[in-house]
Amino acid sequence: MIVGVVALLxxxxxxxxGGSFQRLGEIPVRGWVLLPIALLLQVLLFSVLSDVPAWLGFPVHLLTYALAAVFLWLNRAVRGVPLIALGAALNGVTIALNHGTLPASEWAVRTAGLPADKGFSNxxxxxxxxxxxLGDIFAIPSGLPFANVFSVGDILVLAGVAVLVLANSHSKEPAKSQN
Known part of the structure; x- marks a missing residue:
C-alpha cells in the first residue's frame, strides 16, 4: 500500500x-500488459480472496514476480527501472526462499499494529x-496514515520509481527502448 501511495505522490x-507529464508519456514501455496482470493477481490473492491455501498462494505469488521481472527486463533501458528491478529481486528471492511469504520482524508487525497471524500472506x-x-523489518507506526511494514527491497523500488518519474519527466529525451 505504501509503495502505491508514495508512487502517486x-x-x-x-x-x-518543473517536470512534464508529456515527457513521461513518451517513455517507450514494452510488455506493459504484464504489470497490470501481476498487480491484479496480487490484489486478488491478498485482498479479495480469503483463506487462500499456501499450495495455491505460493506459486501464484511467485508468478506475479515472474511477470513483473519480464516487464522490468523488457524496460531495463528506462532510467530508474534497474533500481526498481533490484528491489523487486531482493523481495522476490526472499519470498521464494520463504515459501511465498516475505518474512516480517515481530517488532515491525507490532509497531504497525498488524495482526500477528492471518494465514497465507505476502x-x-x-x-x-x-x-x-531482507524482509519487512521497517514499520510505519499504527496511528499514522498507511501504517504498515516494509522492506529494504520496497525502499529500493520506491527510489527507482522516484528516479523513473522525476528524472524522466525532466529529461529532454526519454530512454530508448532496447531491441
Whole structure:
C-alpha cells in the first residue's frame, strides 16, 4: 500500500518540480500488459480472496514476480527501472526462499499494529525465516496514515520509481527502448 501511495505522490510532484507529464508519456514501455496482470493477481490473492491455501498462494505469488521481472527486463533501458528491478529481486528471492511469504520482524508487525497471524500472506512473521534482514523489518507506526511494514527491497523500488518519474519527466529525451 505504501509503495502505491508514495508512487502517486511522486507523480503529483512532477509539475511541482518543473517536470512534464508529456515527457513521461513518451517513455517507450514494452510488455506493459504484464504489470497490470501481476498487480491484479496480487490484489486478488491478498485482498479479495480469503483463506487462500499456501499450495495455491505460493506459486501464484511467485508468478506475479515472474511477470513483473519480464516487464522490468523488457524496460531495463528506462532510467530508474534497474533500481526498481533490484528491489523487486531482493523481495522476490526472499519470498521464494520463504515459501511465498516475505518474512516480517515481530517488532515491525507490532509497531504497525498488524495482526500477528492471518494465514497465507505476502508478509508475515515466520518461524526460522531465510534472509530475515531482507524482509519487512521497517514499520510505519499504527496511528499514522498507511501504517504498515516494509522492506529494504520496497525502499529500493520506491527510489527507482522516484528516479523513473522525476528524472524522466525532466529529461529532454526519454530512454530508448532496447531491441
Amino acid at each position: 511522486l507523480v503529483l510532484a512532477v509539475p511541482l518540480t 508478509s508475515g512473521m515466520l518461524e526460522n525465516p531465510t534472509l530475515p534482514w
